[in-house]
Amino acid sequence: MASLGISDAEREAMARLDRDVIQPSMDALVVLEFCTQPSPVIAKLATEYAAKGVRTVTIDVTKEKLIAAQFRLQAVPTVYAFFQGQPVADLTSYRSEAQLKSALDQLVGQLKLGGQAASPQADIAPLMAMGEQILEEGDAARAVSIFRQIGDMAPQDPEVAGALVRALVAAGETVEAQAVLAALPAEAAAKPAIARARAALELASAANAVDTTALEARVAANPEDYEARFELASAKAAAGDRDSAADQLLEIISRDREWNEGAARQKLLQLLEAQGLADPWARAQRRRLSAVLFT
Numbered sequence: 655m656a657s658l659g660i661s662d663a664e665r666e667a668m669a670r671l672d673r674d675v676i677q678p679s680m681d682a683l684v685v686l687e688f689c690t691q692p693s694p695v696i697a698k699l700a701t702e703y704a705a706k707g708v709r710t711v712t713i714d715v716t717k718e719k720l721i722a723a724q725f726r727l728q729a730v731p732t733v734y735a736f737f738q739g740q741p742v743a744d745l746t747s748y749r750s751e752a753q754l755k756s757a758l759d760q761l762v763g764q765l766k767l768g769g770q771a772a773s774p775q776a777d778i779a780p781l782m783a784m785g786e787q788i789l790e791e792g793d794a795a796r797a798v799s800i801f802r803q804i805g806d807m808a809p810q811d812p813e814v815a816g817a818l819v820r821a822l823v824a825a826g827e828t829v830e831a832q833a834v835l836a837a838l839p840a841e842a843a844a845k846p847a848i849a850r851a852r853a854a855l856e857l858a859s860a861a862n863a864v865d866t867t868a869l870e871a872r873v874a875a876n877p878e879d880y881e882a883r884f885e886l887a888s889a890k891a892a893a894g895d896r897d898s899a900a901d902q903l904l905e906i907i908s909r910d911r912e913w914n915e916g917a918a919r920q921k922l923l924q925l926l927e928a929q930g931l932a933d934p935w936a937r938a939q940r941r942r943l944s945a946v947l948f949t
Contacts, residue, residue, distance in 0.1 A: 671721055674711045679736040683761055685710045685745065688722060689731040695751050696733070699758065706762050728795055737765055741803045743781055744796060747788060757784070778804050778814070785817060794824035812838070816847030820928075823851075823858045824894075831855050853928035857891045866890070873902075880906050880913045884921070891925055899925055900939050908946045919943070 675684050685708060687696055692712045700710040715722040715730055725732070735743040735758075743761060748754045760780045781804050789797035801818035808814050815838060822831035835852060842848050866889050872882035887902035903925070906918035922943060926936040 668720070671713075675736055676739050678709055679740075680738055681707075682737075683708045683742075683758075683765060684736040685758075686734045686736055687712045687731060688715050688725065688727055688733070690714065690716055693731065693733075695749070695754060698751070699754055703758055703762070706758075708758060708762065728799075735761060737761075740807055742807070743784055744788070744800045744803075746796065747791070747793070778808050778811070781807075782813065782817065785821070789817075789821050789824060794821055794826075797821040798825055798827070812842045812845040813847045815842070816845070816851035819848075819851035820854045823854045828855060828858055850927055850930055853924045857888075857924060857928050859892070877905075878909065880910065880918070884914070884918060887918075887921060891921075896925060896929065896935065900942070904939075904942055904946055907943070911947065 675686055678684050685696065685700075687693060687710065689712060696710055696712075700708075713721055715727070725734075729746070731746065733745040733748075734741045735745055742765075743757065745754065745757055748757050764780050781800070785797050785800035785804065788800060798818065798821040801814060801821050805811075805814050805818055815834060819831045819834050822828070822834065831851075832855065835848070835855065838848065866886060869882050869886040869889065872879050873886060876882075883902045883906050887899045887906075890896075890902065891899035900922060903918045903922040906913055907922070911919065922939070926939055929936045
């Protein structure tokens, strides 16, 4: 029988992954640490959480390169939590003991370890919250990875698809983001999460390679150059500078709310939708808009 180029050591590494991670995760939460030097914090928590249905496994990336390559690690150390054969959380950004304990407590409670285990699809809320937090912190690549993992658990959930699209947009992967949206069923298009994701994609695609310096000079020379202000706002929004974008759009609205058939207001509402209408920043901008429109 051909070996397919896999050495005995590599075959043993794959067998260990199945034996020590995949199979135990069927009825326990397995914390898998990829590293060159094991974390003393994780080692400490391994003993404390053993009775709660949590196990820890360490993979030395210098010795088991095949496994590391399969996981497409972006950095070392990387820490994943597995349950029922699937990665359910990326714990890499939780470095302190308090942070890790909080994350583990949440996972243990949601997955109902030690009792009747819930299916991974039934309890994705804490994983979504973790992904959103990481995206908000600016680590778009890791957020993409997390939302992809959640998508494997809940492939029909529009909230997951929308979050993945927004993470892809933040990571600059607009072509893939468009492909994800295009693959969704027609009934998903009306979902708020998908509308938000589409707004984020449209904003990111609206202005490419725009010379903001020239636009800022035009606005400074002529405050009523609304076309320049609008282009500047679009460029700022595409670059992720939501505050500057909102400022420019509100300035247009305050000076001429009907300019270009209300284009500035429409763009601002799109910006708020992309942020999420329940977001504190979005609510603050809505108050600013109301003050401009009704005073």
